[in-house]
Amino acid sequence: MNAGDRINQHTAMPARPDLIRLGLGIIGIGTSGPLIALSTMPILTLIFWRNLGGSLATLPFALRHSRDRVGVKWALIAGILLALHFVGFFLAMRMTTVAAGTALVALQPIFAALFVKLSGGHIPSKAWLGMIVSFIGVGLVAGVDLQISYRSFLGDLAAIISAALAAAYIMAGSKAQRTLETTTYTTICYFVCSMTALPMALIAGNELFSYSAKEWWILLGLILGAQLLGHSMFNSALKRVSPAIVSLIVFFEVPVSAILAFWWLDQKPPAGIIPGIVLILIGCILVVTRTRGVSND
Numbered sequence: 001m002n003a004g005d006r007i008n009q010h011t012a013m014p015a016r017p018d019l020i021r022l023g024l025g026i027i028g029i030g031t032s033g034p035l036i037a038l039s040t041m042p043i044l045t046l047i048f049w050r051n052l053g054g055s056l057a058t059l060p061f062a063l064r065h066s067r068d069r070v071g072v073k074w075a076l077i078a079g080i081l082l083a084l085h086f087v088g089f090f091l092a093m094r095m096t097t098v099a100a101g102t103a104l105v106a107l108q109p110i111f112a113a114l115f116v117k118l119s120g121g122h123i124p125s126k127a128w129l130g131m132i133v134s135f136i137g138v139g140l141v142a143g144v145d146l147q148i149s150y151r152s153f154l155g156d157l158a159a160i161i162s163a164a165l166a167a168a169y170i171m172a173g174s175k176a177q178r179t180l181e182t183t184t185y186t187t188i189c190y191f192v193c194s195m196t197a198l199p200m201a202l203i204a205g206n207e208l209f210s211y212s213a214k215e216w217w218i219l220l221g222l223i224l225g226a227q228l229l230g231h232s233m234f235n236s237a238l239k240r241v242s243p244a245i246v247s248l249i250v251f252f253e254v255p256v257s258a259i260l261a262f263w264w265l266d267q268k269p270p271a272g273i274i275p276g277i278v279l280i281l282i283g284c285i286l287v288v289t290r291t292r293g294v295s296n297d
Contacts (some may be wrong), residue, residue, distance in 0.1 A: 014241045021233040022249045023239070028230030031221065033102050034264050036093040037283050039218045041211055043090040044201035047083060048194050048208070055190035060134050060181035069288025074176035075185050080162025083171040086193070088162030088230035099269035102254045103277040104159035109247040109288045110134055111167035123131035127290035134283025135275030140276030148270060170247075172239055182236045190227070249287050251281050 012029055014022065093102035110131050117123045138160065146154035154296060176185050201208065212288075254277065261267040 014245060015276035018237045018241050021237045023245070024110055025230050025233035026249065026252045026256060028225045028228070028233060029253050030230075030251070030260060031248070032089075032226035032230060033093045033098040033253075033257040034260040034267075035218050035222050035226065036042060036090050037098055037265055037267070039215060039222075041121055041199065041215045041219065042093070042204070042206040043087065044197050045208055046084045046090065046204045046219065047197040048201055049193035050222045050227055051082070051086075051197065053219070053223035054232070055187050055194060057223070057228055058183045058187045058190070058232065062181070062187035065181040065184045067184060068179035070178035071176045071178065071185070072188060074172050075180060075188040076187075076192050078169050079189040080196050081165055081172055082189060083137070085162050085165035085169050085192040086197070088158045088165060092155045092159035093164060096145055096152040096159065097267055097269045097273070098130070098265075099254065099258040099277060100145060100152075100273050101155060101159045101266075102275075104138065104141065104156055104228035104255045105133060105163045105166060105279050106251055106254055106280060106284055107160060107163040108166045108170065108250070109284050110173060111164040112247070113287055115167060115171065124290050129289050130283040130286025130288075130290060131237070132283070134280045137256065137276040137279030137281075137283060140279065141273045144270055144276065170238075173235060174226065177235065177239050182239060186235055187230050201225040248285060251284065254281065262280040 036046070041049075089101070089105060092105070095101075113123050113127060113131070138156075142153060142156045145156050173185065175191065180188075226290070234250070238246060258269060
């Protein structure tokens with residue numbers, strides 16, 4: 001089966017090299033939430049440096065490949081969407097628990113399905129059951145967090161908005177990589193993301209350079225782990241693997257992040273949100289498996 005056939009087979013098992021990439025990607029993105037929560041660097045500054053570092057790391061490889069105008073357009077759009085997604089995600093990691101935040105961001109495939117519906121696509125009726133199950137889970141998580149603090153509840157809202165932006169980012173990135181090599185796409189996308197965050201950081205009065213060594217080490221961890229090992233591995237797999245399969249595998253970020261947050265931050269999610277997290281993930285799995293034949297074009 002060639003790459004074009006495989007990406008259209010929404011239930012096809014990825015080839016071994018892509019399974020390895022996706023496994024590494026899970027470890028990479030799993031470190032993201034805990035490291036963001038551990039850092040005290042302003043969010044916009046952290047987004048700027050993380051994505052600038054990621055773009056510079058992939059630039060030497062990108063220079064070897066040609067650039068298609070349509071692909072570049074979608075990469076530019078993806079970069080702006082990624083910056084906005086990161087603002088929501090970073091806020092969530094600092095305002096609510098890592099477990100709750102990553103679970104709510106996992107709503108991404110539900111928003112992708114809704115975007116397909118809004119653009120005139122068809123969503124099977126059985127997929128709506130998954131959406132209902134997930135949103136019941138959202139209600140449970142948000143309800144518990146609202147009882148804990150208004151700040152935690154706002155973190156939940158940031159995570160939900162971030163999920164919608166992540167869905168749009170993945171869809172734009174998938175279109176870009178039809179004509180661009182992964183390294184070319186990631187270089188453009190990450191650079192645009194950093195340049196989107198930079199003026200916002202400057203307007204907000206955020207410091208760009210004066211931070212402790214610990215903050216720079218955390219930033220380096222985000223670049224090497226979440227950005228290069230995480231996002232870049234998933235972007236690479238998206239050239240051959242269906243976004244539906246990638247979305248399913250990304251759900252493993254939730255337990256990985258929760259375990260690392262407990263280990264590094266001694267952060268224990270409230271027991272009351274666990275059923276909600278489970279319902280969110282079950283609902284998302286139902287949506288992904290029931291919409292496997294739906295086109296995202």
